[in-house]
Amino acid sequence: MSCPRFLKTLDLNDFLENLFDFFAFKVDVANIIWLSYEYSQKNIEKNNNRTSEFFASVTYGSTKDYKFSDRSMGQSYHFIAEDFTSIKKNNDGTYDIFFLVKYKNKKLGYIVFKHIFMEETFVFSEQVTQLLSSASEQLHYCLEFAKLQEKAFRDDLTHFYNQRFLSNKLNEIIKQHHVNKKEMSVLFIDMDHFKFINDNFGHIVGSELLKQIANLFENHLGINDLGIRYGGDEFILLLLDKSEQESLEIAEAIRSSLEQTTFLIDSRKINITASIGLASYPKHAKNSQQVLKMADEAMYNAKSKSRNRVYVAS
Numbered sequence: 001m002s003c004p005r006f007l008k009t010l011d012l013n014d015f016l017e018n019l020f021d022f023f024a025f026k027v028d029v030a031n032i033i034w035l036s037y038e039y040s041q042k043n044i045e046k047n048n049n050r051t052s053e054f055f056a057s058v059t060y061g062s063t064k065d066y067k068f069s070d071r072s073m074g075q076s077y078h079f080i081a082e083d084f085t086s087i088k089k090n091n092d093g094t095y096d097i098f099f100l101v102k103y104k105n106k107k108l109g110y111i112v113f114k115h116i117f118m119e120e121t122f123v124f125s126e127q128v129t130q131l132l133s134s135a136s137e138q139l140h141y142c143l144e145f146a147k148l149q150e151k152a153f154r155d156d157l158t159h160f161y162n163q164r165f166l167s168n169k170l171n172e173i174i175k176q177h178h179v180n181k182k183e184m185s186v187l188f189i190d191m192d193h194f195k196f197i198n199d200n201f202g203h204i205v206g207s208e209l210l211k212q213i214a215n216l217f218e219n220h221l222g223i224n225d226l227g228i229r230y231g232g233d234e235f236i237l238l239l240l241d242k243s244e245q246e247s248l249e250i251a252e253a254i255r256s257s258l259e260q261t262t263f264l265i266d267s268r269k270i271n272i273t274a275s276i277g278l279a280s281y282p283k284h285a286k287n288s289q290q291v292l293k294m295a296d297e298a299m300y301n302a303k304s305k306s307r308n309r310v311y312v313a314s
Contacts, residue, residue, distance in 0.1 A: 010142055010145040011145075012142040015139065029113050031113075032112070034112075035109050035110045035112065036108070036143070095115075095117075096116070097128075099111045099113075101132050102136060103137055108136065157207055157229070158210055158211055160214050160217075161227065161229070162228065162229060169226075170238070173240065177241075177281060183242060184280070185238075185239045185242055185243075185247035185278055185279065186236060186239075186295040187235075187247070187250075187277070187278055188234070188236055188295035189236070189274050190234050190235075190274060190303065191273075192272065192273045192307040197270065201265075201270070205270075209263055212263050212265070213258070213272070217237060219257075220250055220253055220257065221237065222239070224240045225238060237254075243280070244283055244312070248278060255276055255308065258272065259271075259273050273307060275303040275307050275308065275309060276302060277296060277299030277302055278298055279313040285313075
């Protein structure tokens with residue numbers, strides 16, 4: 001099993017999807033998952049369900065987030081500590097195989113083949129090991145390229161994504177939700193009276209406050225949700241695969257948590273609230289521009305009503 005020519009790409013998603021498609025022709029496997037060894041990288045999962053065509057979904061995290069349980073042994077394992085390929089038996093008689101991918105002794109991540117039948121595992125393991133050995137260099141360069149792209153799309157202060165990322169990604173997200181017939185929501189968040197903080201305590205304190213606010217938001221986001229610093233003291237949260245009601249509950253939890261939090265910065269105790277606008281796709285808008293506009297207008301309605309509230313687009 002040699003490295004196919006179509007793997008020669010620097011786009012991480014393309015590389016992994018093509019690699020997984022190639023494996024799909026070789027073995028009957030329910031799921032193939034990529035888990036990066038580094039926290040900042042993306043996980044790619046392709047699901048075959050043994051009958052349907054592959055689809056790809058992107059989530060965020062790393063091997064640090066991935067755990068599996070072996071009920072027969074009554075314990076859970078965290079395989080990030082493993083330094084070798086391992087096999088886990090499932091209750092249905094199939095096996096999950098974990099392949100550690102290295103390049104010049106550097107751990108890149110794991111490729112996980114889920115629910116493979118026993119008679120296929122040993123021959124397949126040898127074939128995969130050979131292919132990954134020849135593909136690891138290309139995967140290394142794809143990961144390095146992905147890091148550069150990631151850096152260009154990150155806000156230096158909060159480490160949330162930036163406007164550039166939003167412009168490139170939101171339309172793609174809307175298309176994915178349209179194809180999968182899923183709902184998603186946009187939260188447009190603006191801090192209340194943030195100018196008072198900068199004017200009275202200085203911009204250094206203001207910047208530190210924004211970092212801590214972003215951390216608070218992060219604690220309310222699911223693994224697939226995305227945080228964007230839109231500019232100044234404005235944030236956008238993309239809540240993926242969530243209904244309007246689910247998103248409203250998250251928005252209210254964020255608003256309440258922010259209101260009840262006292263931030264400690266340079267021995268100063270600072271309290272702040274936010275006005276939040278919520279718009280959902282496809283209920284309130286049919287494309288990325290509309291859903292952003294509706295969320296923005298909802299946020300201004302929240303400010304005009306009383307501030308420190310969540311307002312849903314209509």
